[in-house]
Amino acid sequence: MAKTEIESLRRLRDMPGALRRARRRKPGRRMNGTAVNVRGTIRERNEARILKAAEAVFAKKGFNGASTAEIARKAGVPKPNLHYYFRTKQLLYAGVLDNILEIWLDAMDEIRPGAEPAEALARYITRKLESSRLLPEPSRLWAMELISGARHVEPFLKKRLRRLVQQKSAIIRAWTEAGKIDPVEPEHLLFMIWAMTQTYADFAAQIAAVLGKDKLDEGVFAAARKTMVSLVLKGLRVR
Amino acid sequence: MAKTEIESLRRLRDMPGALRRARRRKPGRRMNGTAVNVRGTIRERNEARILKAAEAVFAKKGFNGASTAEIARKAGVPKPNLHYYFRTKQLLYAGVLDNILEIWLDAMDEIRPGAEPAEALARYITRKLESSRLLPEPSRLWAMELISGARHVEPFLKKRLRRLVQQKSAIIRAWTEAGKIDPVEPEHLLFMIWAMTQTYADFAAQIAAVLGKDKLDEGVFAAARKTMVSLVLKGLRVR
DNA sequence: TCAAAGCTTGATCAAGCGGTCAGGTTCTGA
DNA sequence: TCAGAACCTGACCGCTTGATCAAGCTTTGA
Structure with missing residues (x-):
């Protein structure tokens, strides 16, 4: 693929x-x-x-x-x-990167033309966060690659991912035009969902240390999910 | 310090x-x-x-x-x-890490007991995002260190950062009790602000590629700031 | 049964690594 | 003026690295 x-x-x-x-x-x-x-x-x-x-x-x-x-x-x-x-x-x-690209794109198909924003966004966030919980190592490797300048995955980012983001952004813009969510820059909304969900894999060491835990358990991810979904849905005033 | x-x-x-x-x-x-x-x-x-x-x-x-x-x-x-x-x-x-720890903590003092949530959060986000724009390399090094397991900065995370987060969380909880913002798990709110602001330094390569730019210019950061502040303030229904 | 293809591995290599050394030059205070 | 401290550097060292080699072993199809 x-x-x-x-x-x-x-x-x-x-x-x-x-x-x-x-x-x-x-x-x-x-x-x-x-x-x-x-x-x-x-x-x-x-x-x-x-x-x-x-x-x-x-x-x-x-x-x-x-x-x-x-x-x-x-x-x-x-x-x-x-x-x-x-x-x-x-x-x-x-x-190794080859395997990861597919994981990365996988959740994004929750954002579909016909979908209702509330459900689509909640499901997208949930799936992304599940990726962080169940497959933290690919997420961290992806992060390393990006921090190091993304030389190896640059073609993927510039072509496939960019095209996909453009498609999903159009859908989000349509939600705004239909009066279903507040106006928002869809690309940045996606960047922020990526950042929030991946932080629980990439920076797990920091989060665990701050929370005084040895490792991130299911309770932490449940709280993260709730906070994140609430922030995004209310932040966009999803109808 | x-x-x-x-x-x-x-x-x-x-x-x-x-x-x-x-x-x-x-x-x-x-x-x-x-x-x-x-x-x-x-x-x-x-x-x-x-x-x-x-x-x-x-x-x-x-x-x-x-x-x-x-x-x-x-x-x-x-x-x-x-x-x-x-x-x-x-x-x-x-x-090198020594220099960075101070940068990292610096912005957090925007969250003060007396402050109004709307202004405090907006200023905190703005300052964190400015760090990402003006000092992307320390941010990326910090991210690398965390991804690699944070062995070198573990004492800092477990003691100083943890204590600081507890203090700031108490302030945010007080905002909720005063009816100024919706209930929220303050630690996770902070994790998400960190994630969103730092993504524009750490994953700049990905964001630039997706947006079709060579590098992130001021316009990108302005749009990011606007999106982020709006998401957080409306997401918490800040009065 | 057998030859060729696929698979396995101890031994080895050149290159690059973090770090050292000895012996220089420059700076400083009296 | 000068002794000693501070600073500078070409040459070098032992070790690890990515990668290779050659000689085996196993599987396969005819």
Whole structure:
């Protein structure tokens, strides 16, 4: 789905290394049409394990701070095996981001042309916040990538995300014109919903420390949801 | 002011190195009471240059990703000279965070016992947003530190920031009891104001890309401020 | 049964890292 | 004028890093 956006990253693939030696052919399937690896799962299973480990390590230490050795250890494979499946660290990083883009966009389809603002906004906030609760590491990795300048996901931001925001903004503007909500700059409204919901994943350490907790429990997320929904619905005077 | 919070970090100072050799005495002033270096500026000027460069590099690459060589290059000094002023990378990082803690707390004194909610909240949001506009790099470095687990600033979060939030929360609760604003969980209200204002520094790359701009100009911040203030004031039904 | 493709891994490499050192130059107060 | 403190820096060190290699092992299709 969102595979194409980071295609440019793929093209960046470790140029120095690539020029030094012929490219290893990509295995996993045979050349002729017949499917091989009938269970076809060795590669898939190993790639998934490595990606999952990489997600956690990249999220905690950033691209530069993460080491392939640590990722390999966490995935339970020897380091050369990691490099067998992901030739370079850059490509591994691309693979991880690839997974995340879909999560990121997923909740936004709550904002539909026909929907009632109150329900649509409440559901959107709820889903985004659930992402922060259940998948904090992808959220943190995404945040790291943006803070670092978003070089790897720039094409995605400029094309796909921008287009999507324009579409959703039109819907929100229509709500205003129909007298269903107060006038608002829809793009900024979205930025603020993103910020509020993601802060409970990205800055969980700060929130937990301030609240005097070890980690954010369901009660914290419930209170956050209530505060957030109330703020947005009343803030827009949703009818 | 906020110097003591990271004292624990100072105690961490490069233990391996420190044990291997006697500590170099800290220069800059003579031992006897008389002030030396009457202009006293060589050390101050160099430390400031290095801190400024370090802030930018740490903000972009995180603690692990930043290299002392790059910081030194950016500061225009040879690498050994950087280590002359900041013995270890950890201590340099501590120095940078030290500067930031004060910025972070600064705006919060807008929320005062006597203040009217409408004005206090509007001014707080405005000041926080100005921080994001004028000092985006400290904000991004702070965000990186929190995402990475906040190990270096944990004492600050758990003691000073927590206490401050408790104080400000009491004030906000009093506003509710006085019937000046709707009931709200004050801690979460603060988390959301932090999130919304800082998103314009931390995730500037994403916002710029979505808006189709090269960088966030004053118009963007003006619109953000307007949206944010309106959302919070109406969301709390401030009288 | 077997050859080829896919998968695994201990050993190894060059590059970059944080940090040190020795020996210089400049500044300061008396 | 001068001794000592402060400041500066090219060369270097031990270690970790991303990545590679070569030699194995396992799976697969015919």
